[in-house]
Amino acid sequence: MKMSKMFVQTMREFPSDAEVVSHKMLVRAGYLKKLTSGVYNYLPLMWRVLKKVENIIREEMDRAGAQELLMPFVQPKELWEESGRWNAYGGELMRLKDRHGREMCLGPTHEEIITAIARDILKSYKQLPVNLYQIQSKFRDERRPRFGLLRGREFIMKDAYSFSTSQEELEKEYKNMWEAYTRIFKRCGLETKAVQSDSGAIGGSVSHEFMVITDTDAGENDVFYCDCGYATNSNHAVSKLPEAKIEGDWSEAKIVDTPNTKSIEELCDFLNIPPTLIVKTLVYIVDKKPVLALIRGDKPVEETKLMNAVGGLDIRIATEGEIDEMMAVNGFDSERGFIGPKGLKEYNGYPITVVADETVKDLKNFVIGVNKKDVHGVGYNWGTDVDLPQIVTDIRLAQAGELCPECGKPLKVTRGIEVGNIFQLGTKYSKPMNAVYLDQNGKTQPYIMGCYGIGVSRTAAAAVEAHHDEFGIKWPLAIAPYHAVVIPVSTKDELQMKVAEDIYKTLLKHGVEVVLDDRDERAGVKFKDADLIGFPYRITVGKGIADGLVEFKARNEEQSINIKPEDAAEIIVTAVNEIK
């Protein structure tokens, strides 16, 4: 490719609306152009990168025995009603109507479609197991698109679906995909960590997320991990707590004055006790229904866990207005900071559900709100002074410093970008959609399913997050848009031009994807662009050619070397052959 003809426009400055590195770099270097919020044009450079990521995925999925197909982007409402997700999916599902008023949606994922295809074709146990995948644009109407390709509304995804006859067979395929994913991300030049993750409203299912570890804002997930190998998303973390004082010194239960102690901190100061002796009561609204969460005073609530504990789909903390109203409805004159579970019965037409975190179960002689302003109950105990709620489960947000549930050492925390996930679905879709086959005994059985996703465009962006410096992108060779650039310092120097063209042609002949920067620009401009775009290798043909030497530089190394053109070419050809 001649640089003078390449469809690319680099910019001198970063775009003002980009926040994270990958977004800034990809726009400035001419890979991306935004069309509308969360929707991007993939310009030629970007598309080359995406195709490379796709091809790595294809090779590894095929090697793992999966078969590629392509399903429609637009899907009919009917199938989504069969699975029950037309109502359950929420605002992210982009719904639309055709000219006849039939309701459709843009595919955010394809469980319904693949299940509908499978049930028509996979009739016998002899055809199973099967794993089918596709690579395609998806659309999710995100509440808040941001971070460029890391959280777009339209994005490219590889989604795979497996159909098995038993849990064992599913687990085998799950492991198979785990290994394929490990290879895929490694080939893309990414270090990933597989972490346990929340499986949403589907209880009991197993799922893992593949995280690119990056301690920047671009990592939207907190990952807890331990040297022993335990690793988990914060929304799924279970941890052991270090020893703490959980028994108060009061000899009897009583109500004491605690003026102006709306926060745990103020209450601790006033009573001169550690927060571990307090049962904190938080008010949430889950799908419009009121939920009280009881948790130890020093610990935050993990809202996803709480939501799952009551089987909800949407959760938010209640407003002060709602809390005031809830107090009034139940006959109390109180406010935030003094709430307790005792005596709260209903709100908003629903009974109040109370969920206690496991941490509060063992507290003795503790402090708790009694729904009266400026007082608290102290020396309280479960059963005698206040009832332990029906639901006692883990709703706690793990924090750094807590202990690994498997080996007991302190957990570490870091941030990660989720680039893939694997999921044991079981019969979640096959049962309601009546997707069945006949087993050896001629009996009807639902498929045992799994699904496996990779964010293709997100993976490319994650690679930029992981590999860049202040001057631009440092693509891993396997997914770089081009392997190398050849720069003649002066296009008017005939010898330089001739040598540069010779090297260019030699590299092309050996299968290297190479760009010849034949623009009549000053050398500085070409170097800046080369660094910004991120070509892994650069050969500069300058004055040194009088001695038969060119400058060779790898983007990820500081130093350049002066060597013979044929030697430079050989290094590149060798490196390129290695990644093939």
Place this chain on the structure above:
RNA sequence: CGGGAUGUAGCGCAGCUUGGUAGCGCACUUCGCUUGGGACGAAGGGGUCGCACGUUCGAAUCGUGUCAUCCCGACCA
């Protein structure tokens, strides 16, 4: 959805308070000069100032509405 901000040329911005010819830098075209880390000079091309309505002799500027975009909090590849 709640809270905060911004819409002026492809990109980055000024002008708005105090209404009166639409500007600057980069990018783009031509010429000259220059050629190892985003040179310089000259001459050019490109904008219904997000949109609508209103106030006014006159609106980028004032008012109302509307749309879009971005940032901070709850979901996901």
